């Protein structure tokens with residue numbers, strides 16, 4: 001009897017949107033949820049944005065279908081994983097369906113300060129070493145794009161999330177007009193034009209890439225080695241003390257974040273731990289007697 | 305986001321009279337840090353040393369002018385603004401900077417300060433406020449906090465404190481700002497704003513008299529005194545620091561007031577031009 005009235009249970013579809021605080025993860029999931037509602041579907045959305053204000057991770061589960069019971073997506077069952085930040089995408093990768101789930105990721109890297117275990121200039125952060133090229137080769141259906149760059153070229157870098165919505169819209173089955181209308185209702189009036197363009201740019205990018213052969217799609221993505229090399233050239237710290245001017249006030253010693261200065265027996269400052277000095281220059285700025293000079297100079301090539 | 309290394313080729317020695325160094329300030333005196341910020345700002349604005357005129361009054365603060373390799377005038381107590389007024393009127397091509405102390409500018413020179421603010425003649429006034437007459441051994445000043453010990457208030461100061469910035473604002477200064485020495489780069493940026501301002505710019509620097517005021521009031525040694533700028537005063541410039549978010553004391557810092565109005569030198573020269581040839 002019950003079988004008569006109950007529809008054949010269709011499995012809900014699941015989209016996981018992740019990023020870091022301030023990127024608009026919640027705004028994007030709201031847009032998606034509203035688009036789903038327009039189709040007469042049931043939608044459940046649940047989000048966590050605990051440390052969002054401090055650049056921490058934000059994620060939002062969106063599940064839609066005829067009937068949705070659970071608001072959260074089980075591991076390995078997301079039909080789409082949309083990542084606005086590269087490492088956040090990797091963090092959630094095991095939520096993506098193995099059989100053809102779509103991974104859409106901005107290659108933007110937002111490296112939190114605490115990822116730097118060493119404060120030395122040029123030190124490498126503890127950040128996922130996997131390059132977009134490697135990950136794209138692993139997932140079934142992958143889109144890695146520099147959405148921020150695309151949005152910036154359109155004149156509004158903050159519309160990067162709308163570029164990604166454009167890509168997402170090509171992976172889901174909803175009419176494009178619904179997306180356009182919902183976006184228009186949810187962005188500030190003065191950013192409307194930029195967001196319209198961004199949405200189209202995302203769709204165009206996805207269409208061009210979907211049909212392109214894998215080699216072509218990987219062409220512009222950075223590999224593991226060339227990720228950071230160009231960004232930070234190594235520097236060494238040049239540290240000069242004018243001992244005759246130092247009055248032993250102790251300010252530099254106490255204010256050095258690395259605790260690498262001390263006063264010698266004559267109450268003159270000396271660099272006791274050159275290895276630990278990051279070249280931050282706080283000691284130079286705070287010395288009332290101009291006795292310290294710190295410079296970061298290009299590192300010399302190691303002598304072979 | 306690539307971290308652009310700012311072009312920073314400031315060498316303080318290029319701006320010092322090296323033959324006079326080391327300077328005479330006590331160990332850890334905050335006035336030295338304020339000096340660096342000033343010279344750094346001068347450098348970043350590309351101001352020619354030959355066009356820089358530093359007029360300073362009497363006090364440990366005023367004495368700092370003597371160490372700068374520029375045109376320096378070390379004048380009478382309380383009168384650097386009066387001298388600077390004449391200089392700026394006669395030589396509008398010069399970048400005039402006044403270095404003064406809380407005693408110099410607010411006690412004996414309080415009169416000159418309010419009239420300099422009122423005129424809005426283009427110059428920058430740096431008031432190095434250490435709450436005390438440092439040079440003469442630690443007498444009470446108009447900015448000595450209540451209850452503080454000085455040689456003239458051996459049982460604690462009862463007089464209310466002057467807020468130099470409010471005074472300058474009320475008297476009409478074009479630009480009014482305040483910063484602590486601990487925030488040296490921020491202080492440098494504020495001084496730059498003052499130097500670039502086309503009118504009278506008044507900047508109060510919260511400085512420390514470590515040897516006399518600090519010792520008398522048991523405020524700790526130099527590092528502790530400078531750190532208290534962060535701890536007990538909590539300037540607005542630490543608004544983003546989250547170590548103790550509910551600290552109550554607040555000291556407004558940054559640009560506190562702007563009153564854009566005609567610069568007096570310009571007004572004066574135009575007026576003089578309009579009269580030329582007529583008077584005979």
Ligand SMILES: Cc1ncc(C[n+]2csc(CCOP(=O)(O)OP(=O)(O)O)c2C)c(N)n1
Pocket residue numbers: 362363364365366381404405406407408409412432434436437438439440445513
């Ligand atoms: C006409 C005159 N009166 C008094 C003095 C003595 N005197 C020299 S410096 C000074 C006070 C300086 O205090 P402040 O301006 O706060 O400078 P600081 O030393 O604290 O930097 C006084 C009263 C003087 N030199 N000339």
Ligand code: SF4
Pocket residue numbers: 255256257258259260261276277278279280281282283284294
């Ligand atoms: S530059 Fe100075 S304050 Fe910074 S780490 Fe080196 S010694 Fe310490």
Ligand code: SF4
Pocket residue numbers: 245246247248249250251252253268269286287288289290291292332
């Ligand atoms: S801050 Fe300057 S004067 Fe004080 S101890 Fe350090 S080097 Fe010496």
Ligand code: SF4
Pocket residue numbers: 328329330332333334335364365434438439512513514515516517
């Ligand atoms: S007496 Fe005070 S203000 Fe003067 S140099 Fe010494 S510490 Fe600085």
Ligand SMILES: [Mg+2]
Pocket residue numbers: 363405406407432433434435436437438445
């Ligand atoms: Mg003083």
